[in-house]
Amino acid sequence: MSDTPPDLPADKPTNPRRRAVLAAGAAVGVGAVAYGFWRTSSSTGQAATQGAAGVQGAQGGTLVVGSYQEPTVYDPNHQYSWETYRIDRHIYESLVAEDLSKPASAGPPPLIPALAQSWEVSDDATTFTFHLRPGVKFHDGTDFDAHAVEFNVRRFSDPGFEFYDVKANAFMKAVYGDLKSFEVLNDQTVRYTFKHPFRDFLRMLPQGNYVSGIFSPQALKQYGQDGLAEHATGTGPFRLVQRVHGEKTELARNDQYWGGRAPLERIVFRPITDDATRLAALQAGEIDILTRTPPDAVDTLTGGGYAVPESAQAGLLYLGWNFRNRFAQQLPVRQAIIQAIDREGLAKTLFKGHALAAYSILNPGNAAFDANQRDYAYDPEAARKRLADAGFKDGDIRFTIATDEANQPSIEWIQRDLAKVGIHVDILSQEWLTYTSNLPKLAPEVALTSMEWGFVTPLWARIVYQGYVVTRGGGDLLGPELKAAIDTASHEVDEAKAITAWKHANGLLQQQAATVPLVSFTRYFAVSPKVKGFNVPAQNWYDLARVSLST
Structure with missing residues (x-):
């Protein structure tokens, strides 16, 4: 991958041969999941989403997660660490998501539509055309559309852009360093073209490093390159309420979420770096989900009614x-x-x-x-x-x-x-x-x-x-x-x-x-009996938009 900034803008590719891929609701077989998008589907209807539509269980309540690390920053182009992404993936969304409702035994999570309803990939895997979901709003009420995607991409790829950010470019180069051009075809369609075949591009979009989550351009304009992290503004099922460094991050449900209201009203993430303290907090009912379960506590927890799911993770x-x-x-x-x-x-x-x-x-x-x-x-x-x-x-x-x-x-x-x-x-x-x-x-x-x-x-x-x-x-x-x-x-x-x-x-x-x-x-998370719908996929993060608490 090139160490130099991509050349933007570039001429449109001439009549690329394209293949229709994964429309809303398409099912992808495990054998194709690694790269997934060569599967073709003509199915239509409601997309499988990260949202909570159809989730059964009590509505409301506050879920508390005990994290084993302090998060970095809630800026998708500046952040790193799974404990950060486990939080801000509920704030920001990418064009493509992973179906994290599948159990770990099912293999790598299938790719599903998110902010893009469907997409096409050229036969040589250099050109990716995305058809965006209409009517989506950022948490600040501004519109998500092709121009918002363009703003996000130019921030880390175009040195001539007013809001270009050198730090974002360094973070995102592993995915976008080979980007040849980005085009807005209309208000609801965008196209990425790479210099070389990039079969893994779709799988990289919803990953927890080099994060392609889409932020509100208005938020960056208002708060600045460094201020975006403290005022994280995406389209996801939850919105940022506050972050107190060393103490907590609090999210509230986004009641206008395009994928349906999540059962939980709030989620609080508490960084508790000491294993014994984190374990005691779970057993005392102060937290509901514990990250990185101490190995010598697994038998005690399972014997006490807590779930400690077994999974072969991606890490x-x-x-x-x-x-x-x-x-x-x-x-x-x-x-x-x-x-x-x-x-x-x-x-x-x-x-x-x-x-x-x-x-x-x-x-x-x-x-x-x-x-x-x-x-x-x-x-x-x-x-x-x-x-x-x-x-x-x-x-x-x-x-x-x-x-x-x-x-x-x-x-x-x-x-x-x-x-x-x-x-x-x-x-x-x-x-x-x-x-x-x-x-x-x-x-x-x-x-x-x-x-x-x-x-x-x-x-x-x-x-x-x-x-x-x-x-x-x-x-x-x-x-x-x-x-x-x-x-x-x-x-x-x-x-x-x-x-x-x-x-x-x-x-x-x-x-x-x-x-x-x-x-x-193989035993990473521990979960209170009152938590319903929590799944550990074959991935390093989870989806809390489907989780509820028993009354």
């Missing part, structure tokens, strides 16, 4: 290298470190069996995941020999692993494992916002950093390559073959060929020990 816990560290630059060291970590023991002991050992950066919920693709197996003796063959003695290798506080116990486990093969690890642990703000400026003594992330689309491998290899000094180090494999997979139009290409690229990532996968969590 995983892993370590990324800082290739500017002198030890991280050496392949035998990277390989030996992976061999020295007992990931099965980590999953079974520290996570009490409520996690799966990960041997690939492609998580189990990913469309290209192959359980037979594994990196270097746990073998501390082989790790010792590999280090000795590379000329290292016990104590020669010393570096720091940086982590956020939530993942410190896992890093302490790794610290002990690496000590057994003669590697000394120091740990730098910080609260989430401080930790993530320091990631772009890693000190040379930091060799590894922790992260909890992942996607259902195989494009995740490219995100990892760009974000954890290229930007950290490893692009040339890992060689041109890997880059070429990533580019080939990214631009492949045929689904079967794309999956094969992504597996090949993943194999090269594994061979180069480009990342250190650790575990995938």
Whole structure:
């Protein structure tokens, strides 16, 4: 993907061959969900939506969610972290949504209409035409239409635009860096054209990073680039009431929501970073849904009538290298470190069996995941020999692993494992916002950093390559073959060929020990018995617009 701003405007494509895709209410089979939009449907009628029309249960009430991290900012083009997106996806909507009512066992959530009622994709997957939903209003009463979409896109793609924002451009480049042109065809129709085939574009629209949620242009004009986050204004089923940093975010139902009124009147998200405090709040009835359930509490909670749904999520816990560290630059060291970590023991002991050992950066919920693709197996003796063959003695290798506080116990486990093969690890642990703000400026003594992330689309491998290899000094180090494999997979139009290409690229990532996968969590949320309609999909977030509280 290009590091330069896209060329806007550009000439219209000449008579692109287009294929009708997913009209309102279309059903998409699990086998096609990874890229989904090649399915054709002529069905019409009421679209499946993120809204609450038809939801059964008591109306009203306030749901309280105990989050394990402080959110970042409620600006779709500036934000990151799942705990942020779990909140602001109820405020902002994208052109396309995911049907989060499907259980995790059903696989990646099908793509469904949201602010776009239908769309067409050219046969070469470079041109995407969206037909927008009429009559939709932003929370400030202004109209959602093609010109609002144009304003949003130009904010992060057009340096000549009055409201262009450099920060938004940096955040959104992973999705839109290859954008050739954006066109308003009429008040209800827009078209995106990319320089290369971009089969994954539709799946990327409703994701929790590089967020394509549509905000009110009037809100940005009124409050400014940084002020939008404090006055988040979208079209979603809930609107922002207030955010008190370190204490809560409060949302109120949008009674004019195009998809129907949600059962809940209000939702309050409370950041509670300490596991024991968050658990006690659930058991005391102070919160209704708990995020990142402490593994040793699962049996107690299920025995007490709480639901702790089992799911293979789209994410995983892993370590990324800082290739500017002198030890991280050496392949035998990277390989030996992976061999020295007992990931099965980590999953079974520290996570009490409520996690799966990960041997690939492609998580189990990913469309290209192959359980037979594994990196270097746990073998501390082989790790010792590999280090000795590379000329290292016990104590020669010393570096720091940086982590956020939530993942410190896992890093302490790794610290002990690496000590057994003669590697000394120091740990730098910080609260989430401080930790993530320091990631772009890693000190040379930091060799590894922790992260909890992942996607259902195989494009995740490219995100990892760009974000954890290229930007950290490893692009040339890992060689041109890997880059070429990533580019080939990214631009492949045929689904079967794309999956094969992504597996090949993943194999090269594994061979180069480009990342250190650790575990995938299987028991992430805990839910009070009074919560009705809460579903954990095969995704890293949920839909609270369908949830109600029993009386």
